Amino acid sequence: MTAQNDQPFRVKGRGALSRAGTIEFTFDGKTYQGLEGDTLASALLANGVHLMGRSFKYHRPRGVLAAGVEEPNALVGISRDKARHTPNVRASVQELYDGLAATSQNRFPSLNFDIGSVNSLMSPFFPAGFYYKTFKWPAKAWDKLYEPFIRRAAGLGDAPTESDPDRYANRYAHCDVLIIGGGAAGLLAAREAAKKKQSVILCDENPQMGGYLLSDSDVEIEGLSGPAWAASVVAELKKLDNVRLLTRTTGFGYFQQNMVGLVESVTDHLSTPPADLPRERMWQVRAKKVVIAQGAIERHMVFPGNDRPGIVLAGAAQTWLNRYGVTVGDRAGVFTACDTAYAAAFDLYEAGTEIAAIIDTRSQVGDDLLAQAKELGIEVFTGAAVAATTGNLRVNGMTVKTATGEEKQFDIDSLIMSAGWTPSLHLYSQSRGKPVWDEASQRFLPGHSPQNCVTIGACNGAQDLATVFAEAAKAVGAKPTKITVKDDVSLAGGVIGTTGPAADKGKAFVDFQNDVTAKDIKLAVREGMHSIEHVKRYTTNGMATDQGKLSNMHGLAIAANMLDKPIPQVGLTTFRAPYTPTTFGSFVAHTRGSLFDPSRHTPIHDWAAENGAAFEPVSLWKRAWYFPQAGEDMHEAVDRECRTVRTTAGVFDASTLGKIEVVGPDAAAFMNIMYTNGWDKLKPGRAKYGIMLREDGFIYDDGVVGKLSDNRFHVTTTTGGAPRVLNHMEDYLQTEFPDMRVWLTSTTEQWATIAVQGPKAREIIKPLVSGADISNEKFPHMSVVECKVCGVPARLFRISFTGELGFEINVPADYGRAVWETVWERAEPLGACAYGTEAMHVMRAEKGYIIVGQDTDGTVTPHDAGLTWAVAKSKPDFVGKRGLQRPDLMADGRRQLVGLKTTDPKTVLEEGAQIVDDPEQPIPMKMLGFVTSSYWSGTLGQSIAMALIEGGADRMGEKLYVPMPDGAIEVEVTGTVFYDPKGEKLHG
């Protein structure tokens, strides 16, 4: 398709863009030309295109209304490629680039003809909250019938369908002064702060600093035009290294203690983004002082038919003309309640746009403005209002009601309007400041700042540059500098709420995107929605993607009027982050994939991977789960691993176990407090199984503890428990027992731990050990010795979690893999295997050893778990001692850990399966307990399980049932030790 090459509404000699920068883009498949520096909206307008979107509820045709972030209508989808589709992009903000492809949204089949717009004809049936009143019958029909219909009609653009390939960056930053908004106010504040050698960050959401100065054709500052002055200040600041200038950067959120989130758009304006750049960059700024210079946002007029394409904000029209050299039409009407729209009208007139008339709701208007209009031959109607407009896909006429009540018709192709300027209180309010109503100027203004924060400029209510500059200097503690300003236009004046006699006839839109009319707001109040928060939620006013930047004040005024209450008594709704919609990507930034969470690997991990291990995630760790050989499934592999360990031996990577070194003269005393066991009698060189409780008496963690010397313990914890156990210990040590001479150090990662288990364990390691006699006599079960293994310093434990003769070799981590391989060189020829956590689980279950977190769940006491023997009765105190004495923890019928055997030995119970005594009873059944662990035991040739069962200890031999969807399974209650009950193997 060839582009129409002229841009009929581009005005020669206006704006900062050059024809030289002509580029092409498409909208709904049609190719157009625009200029570098355009926004998508200004480029479309240059081509005479106003219709850019469809509204949310009624699917009404909508044109672009604003030139900035407040735009509610012109939302488009932009796709660089399939994976890079972004919905709901504001055409007024999106910078044009060569080849940009945009599509309109929320319409079918096309923007010009949208079937959905029947909603508009039906609209009388859909007032605010209509869906609460209907769609209730028949009962089931809501989610089956009505809801799917409503869901399809609602929503705006389409969500992306593929994983986002773009990169997003994060940066934490600090500064003395953060200035948000680079208009006249922000620029001067930055200049003054920089002079005082403070570190400054100045950000503005636009591609250039300057704010409204870039849109104003008349103003003169220090002898320069607005844009030139802004440029000169920027040039000055660029030279300084204590200033960071961030354009295209939005301050979206103001958090505690001057933490402000900024998001910088880095590549969305580029035709071909360089691969090394992130799409966006998140700045998390902590500032000593924050200066808010957000400026003001112009309001639209609320009158019937105010939403036709071609009807725009006056300030926007002025911006498009003076920044982009684009006019909104050939013949414009003007509808205003303040002075700034006159400036816009005069600019358009100069640019060759006919001004049909200026309609001003005020009866008093400044003589100078009237004179200037007269001089240009522009008719001004004061005390008048626009009562209606005509035109479908574009406005083509307006009806004016004059002060004397007569009606006049005007043919127009555009209408610029201004109801005045609303100071932007967003960030100030987010900083938890409370806006204060100013009766004189009928505006909310910032009050006291609860944080070290100052608001300046238009967002602080300043209406002329002189005031703006004074505030800016003061904000950063600089003395007022005399700055000459000529031809500045005041922001004063304006109306809030409906205007004109006919506001109740037709649709006077308050919130464009959500199709909220003045009528809807009145209806809400009539139905008893007296709080502005109710009005908001009932009508959805202010809940669209522009978050009420245009609509909130109008909505408030209409509600207040209905309630016959002063505006401040009705009040504003809450301002919340983000100021403008902010991508999830910018929040996530780097933390995707491998950076989402650390993935912790042991020094032996790679060996396991090279040897085909399957891994299981345990807390942050990846642990070798099982080592399948060719053709083996998990079940077969685990069976083989267990068999091999029991008959020969196996090697197991236990490095992830938490390790804490407890050192000091009071080490034993401290252990006595932290663990239920007694530690006084334990001799150096001996080890012991310890249980740790919370103060409430429930099991918190467990592990084997080796006593290396009188004042040094090597404590092990569960893999997942390591950090919280150390924290728990530090807590008691620092705050309850600060006088104890004992200190803690995490050694989890200092040691690689290699378990060698099975009848041949000693044979495997003996030749590798030096400096210790590991014979059964000298080194019995539950011993520990510091020696050398493979020539490196080691801590060797004689312990077993499998029930077989077992050793655990701890060597410094850097040697872990080498030692493992040396052990493996000996183990493999002897027929031993490497085994993983699953086989370990099976074997420990065969022995009735518990896994904290699997056989206990935070409601289990040592007594429940059959570990009463590990609780020292005689000790005066240990954490959890008192908790254990609470009535319910001593009551009969608590769930106790027992073993289960299925009557049919082949049936393996499901972990988590529930247990009852009578499977025939009706639902809800009385559940006695549940299966905590369950495995197929190849060694025993039958299934085994552990379960927590009410009064379990007294049920030995009882038959109980596990009701499954396909019938109940009969089980017998047994002890928890299924294998080698006498423990002969352990001691072998």
Next chain:
Amino acid sequence: MLLIHCPYCQEDRPELEFANAGEAHIVRPKNMDEMSDEDFEAMFFIRDNPKGVNLERWRHAFGCGRFFNAIRNTVSDKFLKVYKAGEPRPSDEEIAELLK
């Protein structure tokens, strides 16, 4: 993200370095056996949870590792004072002063 002054590091640090550790000045009696069930409940479960001035514990977990106490306003989330573990609970008069 809060900014928290650590009384041991004597510096403002980002909240990410800290872990909140619940209500401060809960005494764990020396002889717990003599505690009634009521006392145990009060110690382990009952919390002041005030709207306003809260005395709470923090641990500088990713810093000096120390537990310490803080007085913070739970409405404004502003810290009024931090002090080392073991230091006595500031008097109500002192707290009233801080609020001014």
Next chain:
Amino acid sequence: MRNYNVFSLARETLRGHKGWEKQWRSPEPKKQYDVIIVGAGGHGLGTAYYLAKEHGITNIAVLEKGWLGGGNTGRNTTIIRSNYLYDESAGLYNHAVKLWETLSQELNYNVMFSQRGVMMLAHNVHDVQSAQRHIHANRLNGVDNEWLTPQQAKEYCPPLNISKTSRYPVMGAALQRRGGVARHDAVAWGYARQASAMGVDIIQNCEVTGINRSPSGEVTGVETTRGTIGAKKVGVVAAGHTSVLMEMAGVRMPLESYPLQALVSEPVKPVFPCVVMSNAVHAYISQSDKGELVIGAGTDSYLSYSQTGSMHILQHTLDAIIELYPMFNRMKMLRTWGGIVDVTPDRSPILSKTPVKGLYVNCGWGTGGFKATPGSAHVFAHTIARDEPHKINAGFTLDRFRSGRLIDEAAAAAVAH
């Protein structure tokens, strides 16, 4: 009271919707009521409704310091499910789900209860064991909950990433098909409208500042910002503010109030058919009828009554969301907000009489009480009217923390929301 239906809507349409009456009255407080409910959230308004409807007590005031429904009821992610582990919980939440199923008709107000299914993901062996334990217990309690393989989970929720290489691969999911979402505001409004019609005075902008007791200790009424109001019975249903209120009656509570945040994306066309929760990576998400993705975040680590939270909490939540749904990375956040959740040591609610005669408390719902609204209100009304718990809430007493008979859904490894 005018019935809401297609015909009344059509009739009003012709009259320019001029004839709709107020949905609830805004009366001045009377001097004396039979029952005062403190807190006009879903639970409080519902309690008043059931007191009037099922116990014939209509001389009731619901006192609200702000605007009705403006507490957690108005700021929650509306997940509704009943697949809790313990018998007591299953009983309570399932009672609620049953009531949800007919609530729109009962209230003649469309609360848009949408049973699109709630799926809870398992990311490691421990999750799987815990999910299975829930599923088995639920089945024997008559609560629907089924196990899905990763592939089945993907079919049920197409945007879900089940790649084996992701940091926390999805190992399966527990699905409750009867679970879903509802329109939070409509729940408060619907109860308010019916309660008001039955004579209940809903008094907004009326903060309770004191609880009055006779010399013998029983409740005689409350002090408020709109004066003293008398009542024989007072039910405190104030969520995050419960500790503050109970303190007024000298009762200290096993509660802590934390900020909990949520956020919505810009609206998009339907992409997300159900509700998905993940406790391991901690994120939950659904899509509202208006099209926003509604995403629940975690709590901050410290007490706060500020209804705002920290940015890093939002980041962690979105990290998890994007890990599970990488295509949402370019979606834009539209708004964030926070509520104040009242958390008990065992993560189960308290629906109970108190040591003070005539004072009742309904609290401790933490991050998960919206789903219980009708059930909780129903049994709490019973507890107040009869001065004894309904069998469904018999276990949720205040003194369980003394005896140690907890209902520990948290320990049983299910974060409750």
Next chain:
Amino acid sequence: MAKSAVKPADRAPALAGFRFANDHVAMHIAPPASRTNLRATEKGAKAFEKKLGLTLPRAPSGAVASGGKLAFWLGPDEWLLVDEKNANTSMVPKAASNEFSAVDISHRNVAFVIDGPGAANMLNAACPRDLSLKAFPVGTCSRTIFGKAEVVLYRKAKNTFRMECWRSFAPYVRDYLLEGARDAHI
């Protein structure tokens, strides 16, 4: 002893040999070192200083390089001691003390040496601390957080940092640093 003994010299630290450089930052893994976690009373600190002939910093966030060793203040009773010269000799005194605890953690940590004008920027991709020279002057050492990893960060010179983390976190820290490096010039 078995033929295939491991020589104490051949340590295989995590990420051994990792190097990276662009125009703004360079980084590599420091050679193996001997490390000790010292926790002590003031008396114990003095005793330990005598024994090992080094000085321990007493001020928060302090660091002292003496006797060829580095001593970092981690907390009021906690120091991290690093000796790169004698990587395989433990600093832990044989005799027990009632005044301090010394624990060998030589193999627990891995150190990244980071250098270049973009060093601080790179670190600030994941470290929330103010790393300006004013707030984090040369010679400062502090335990802090980097993404989700605990680290000990030491500023050796204006543009030179040493950052230690636990070995299993090293790949995560490396990947994060590489992300930060792409933005280091900003």
